[in-house]
Amino acid sequence: MCGRYYVDEEIAGEIEKLIRQMDENKRAESLQAAGRITAGDICPGKDAPVLSGADGSVCCKWQQWGLPGFSGKKLIFNARCETVLEKPLFRNSIAHRRIVIPASRFYEWNPQKEKNTFYRKDFDLLFMAGISRQYEDGEHFVILTTAANASMEPVHDRMPLILERQEIAQWMTDDRKTEALLHKTPCLLERKTDYEQLRLF
DSSP states (O other), X not given: OOOOEEEOHHHHHHHHHHHHHHOSTTHHHHHHHHTTOOSEEEOTTSEEEEEEOTTSSXXXXXXXXXXXXXXXXXXXXXXXXXXXXXXXXXXXXHHHOEEEEEESEEEEEXXXXXXXXXXXXXXOOEEEEEEEEEETTEEEEEEEEEEOOTTTTTTOSEEEOEEOGGGHHHHHHOGGGHHHHHXXXXXXXXXEETTSOOBOO
């Protein structure tokens, strides 16, 4: 599960680099969206920058994290990789509206309610796979989760589906790669708790 993550100003620069490398069609719009990024935690219900390839051209845009729940229930902010192809709520989105959510790090709490922060070992950005859906008030997204790898298992049995840089465009625009990427094992991460130094796995 993933219920909170952090972005900083460095993400704007990295998004600008990706946009310049990938697509010219919506470059101006994307750079303007990236320029709105400020440092802070992102939680369900908040707007956040995402990379989208829904219309065939990669761009940066802002979407709200979380789909409205049924009958006024809580926001749905995660979807399981194992069932996303089958669930009616997600079926159209996984086929046509795959996105990538950039983050500096994400948080998870263990059963003892201790906060754990997860980073990439190389301190690069995290690129989390997601899907979006259009509503009357705009676009909303969920983050896809998969089984925890060895670095995540001590804290939780689920984790975000993390993509490598070379997989970003494949995830958003290449339908032939979707199922294989849904079954990938994310890279190992570093973990830090509120009372510990950085731990390596």
